[in-house]
Amino acid sequence: MGTKKSLGKEVFSLLKENAASYMMYFALVVIMLVFQIWTKGKFFTAQNISNLFNQAAYVAVLAIGMTLILILRHIDLSCGYVAGLSGAIAAILMEKVGINVWLSMLIVLLMGLAIGFYQGTLVTKFGIPAFITTLAGMFIFRGLLTRSLASTGTIIVTDKTFKAMCQGFIPDIPGNRTGVHIVTMLIALIAVAAVIFFRIRSRKNRQKYNFPVVSLPIFIVGIVAVSVVILFAAWMLAINKGLPISACIVAVILGAYTFMLSKTKLGRHIYGIGGNDQAAELSGVDVKKVTLFAFCSMSVLAAVAGFLYTSRLSSATPTAGLAFEMDAIASSYIGGTAVSGGVGKVTNAIIGTFVIMSLTNGMNLMTIDISYQYIVKGIIFIIAVAFDVRSRKK
C-alpha cells in the first residue's frame, strides 16, 4: 500500500469498478465545459449559475421522490401534473380565494398527500401496477389542472413570500459592501468543514473494522475535489446575489431523505423491498406500508416542486407539469439508480438533475429549439442507462 506503482493500479481499478458513478461526474463536467465554450463563456457566469440553481430546483425535488419509487421498482408518471395542479391550486387559493400563503401551501401539501395515498393504495391494496395507476393519474391530474384554470387562464402570483421561494436569496449581514455575499461563503466553508469531518470519521470507522478503504492520496484528492466544487459554486453565487432560497429548500429535503435512506429503519426497508420484496416481507417488513409511504412522499414532493416552479415563473399556467416526470426519472437513472431496483442514492439523483438541467440551461443559452433539446436529452439518458446496465452486469 502507498507506493507509487500500486497507486496507479488503485486508480485504474477504482475507475474500472466505479465506471458508472464516475461517468456521471465526468458527463456533468464535460457538458458544462462544452457549453462554456460553445456559448463563449456565458455558461459559467454568476447570473447563469444562480439561474441554473433556480431552474433545477423543482426537478431536483421530484428526482428525490422518484428515486425512492424507482428503488422500489415502481414508477410515478403522474408527478409532473401533480406538480402542475399543486401550483395552480396554490395560486388560486392565494390570489383568487385570498388565503394566507402558508395556509395555502399547507392545504396543497395535504392535497398532495391525499393524491399519494390514493395512488399508493391502488398499487398496494388493489395490486394495480404503478405504471397503469400513475398513467391514469397523468390523465386525471392534467384534466384537473386544465379545469382549475379554465375560467381564469394563467394566474399571476403576486405574493412576495411565495415568489421568494424560487426567486429570492438568503439575506446577507447588513452593511456588507464587499460585493461578495459573506453568508453564502460562510455556509460554503461550513459545508466543506462538514464534508472533511464526516469523510474522515467514516474512513476511521471503516479502518477500525478492516473494511476496504481507498489509499490516503486518493482519499485526499476526493476531499479536495468536493471542496473545490462547493467553494467554486459558492463563489459564483456569492458574487451575484448569494445562495438562492430554492437551493436551501432542496438542501433541506436532500438532507432529510439522505438521512432517512441511509440511517433509519424505513430506509433499510426500502432497499430491502427493492432488492427482494419476498425476503423483505418474510423478514418482517411491511411491504405495503413502505410502498404506500413512497407514493405519499412522491406526491407531497410533487406539490413542493409545483410551488417552486410556480414561484419561479410568478404564475400558474395550464401547461405547467408537462414532461416534469421525464426529467425526474431521467435524473434518477442518470444518477445511478438501478433499473432493476434495490440500488440508488438521492444525492446522486441530484447530480443527475444537474446533468439534465445543465443540458436544458446550456441549450437555452444557445437558443436551440426545444425539439432538439428533447432529442439530445433522450440520447444522453439512454447512453447513461446503457452504461449503467452494462457495468452492473460485470
Add this chain to the structure above:
Amino acid sequence: MFDEYILEMRNISKEFPGVKALSDVNFKVRRGEIHCLVGENGAGKSTLMKVLSGVWRYGTYTGDIVYEGKVRQFKGIADSEAAGIAIIYQELAFFPELSVYENIYFGHEIMNGGTIDWNETIVQSKEYLRKVRLDIDPSIKIKHLNTGKQQLVEIAKALSKNCKLLIFDEPTSSLNEDDSKNLLDLMRELKERGITCIMISHKLREVTAIADTITVLRDGSTICSLDAKEDDISEANIIRNMVGRTIDDVYPKRLQKNISDIVFEVKNLSAEDRNTGKKILKNVSFNVRRGEIVGLQGLMGAGRTECALAVFGNPYDYKITSGEIWMDGKRVSFKTPKQAIKNGLAYVTEDRKGNGLVLIQDVRYNITLANLDELIPGLAIDENKEIEVAEKYRKEINIKTPTIAQKVKNLSGGNQQKVQISKWLFSHPKVLILDEPTRGIDVGAKYEIYSIMNDLVKQGMSIIMISSELPEVLGMSDRLYVMSEGQITGELPIEEATEEKVMKMAINA
C-alpha cells in the same frame, strides 16, 4: 469394434481470474454406463460439465476432449448438441405458457417447406414422451406439470435431439422420493437402450444405488474413479474421498439432552390458499418443546412449507380457517411475519435466493434486517453496534467472507445459508423453523449447520426442521412428525423411527 470409452477428458485445466477451477482433470466415461460425478460444492463438477458442453468454449481451457474417438473443439452448446451431448440442468429452463410439444421442439422445429409441421411435431412428441414413460397429452401447457414431469419433458427433448450422452446436474434435488425413484429407473432404462448418462449428485444414496462408475472431484482435481463392481463404493468411502478426511459421523451427536416444557403448539390448524381456494392444511396439530429438535418430514408437496408459512403470519395469502396457535402457554395469532417475529418465531426459508436474502446487499445488511429495532436507540441506526453484531455472527457461525461488507450474492451457498441463519438468530427466537436447511450445500457446510443446530437447542432454543432428506431428519431430530397431503399422518419418537415406517406414513394419507 467400438471404443470402450465414449468420452475421455484428458488433463483438463480451467482458470478463472484468481482461481484455478480445474487442474489436470482426467475423466473417462464408458459407453453405455451410468457415471456419477461427485464432490463438494466448488469441487469443479459443474465447470467440468460446462467445458464438455461448450459453455466454456474451446480455447478457454487446456487439455483434450476425446468424444467418440475424435478430439473435439466445441465452440458452443450448439456444437456439443450436434455431437449428441445434452445437459439436463438443475433449474429447468422452460416456456411456461407454451405446450409440452412446443417446448420439446423449441429450437429444432420440424419444418415442412417454410413452416412448422405441427402435426408431425405432436406425433413425434408423443413418441418421445412414451420413451420417458410420461403419459400426458402433449398439448397441455408445461406450467401445469409438476417439477418431476417437467424434468421428464426435458429428457424427452434431449432424446428428440438424438443425444447419445445425457448429463444430469443434480436431477433429484427438487424431486420427491417417488419422482426421484422414477427418474433413476428411467436412467437405467436409457442405459439399456445404449444411452450413456453422467449424473452430478450430492445424494450419495442414489449415487451408490445407480452408478456403474463414480468419479470423485476435490478442489478441481480428480481424486479417484471407483468401479461399482470392484471398488468400495460405500458412502463412507465416497465421503472420505470427497472431503479428504473421514467424517466418522455425518450427524454430530448431542451428548446431553435437556428437553423440557412445550414452547410452541399448533392445534387443529386448517388453512386454504386465498387465491385458489385450495385446502392446504387439514386439522394439523404438532408441538415442540424447549431444547428439542422436531423433524417435519413428508414428500414434496405434502404441505410442510405451506404449514410453516401459514403459521408464520401467512405472507402469501394462506388463510387460516380454523385452529389455534399457542406460544409459551398463550394463545397467539400472527397476521404478518412481523408479529410472528416479535413473538419469538423465526423461519429460515427453503429458497434462500428467492425469498431468504437480499442478494445485492451486504452480509451486515442481511444479518440485521429482521431485528433493526434493537440497533435503533433513537431515530437512526447505530452503525457501530450493527457492525459489532454482524462481526459477532460472522465469527460464531463461521461465515467465510472477506468482510461483512461483502455482497451476499458473492458468497457460496453454504455461507449464504449461514447468513440467513445468523439473521434469524439475531431476532432472538424461541422457536426456529428451518426449511430444508442443507439443500444444495456441501458436506462440510452441512456438518457445520448441524453443529449450530445442536448448540442452539443446548442453549434452550426449539427447532422445527423441515427436510426432504430422510437420513437427515432421522439423524438430527428428537421426535418427528410426518405429513402427507396437508395432514399430519404420524408422530414418532426418534427411537421408533425407521425409514420404512416414515415412508409408509408419508405415502399413505
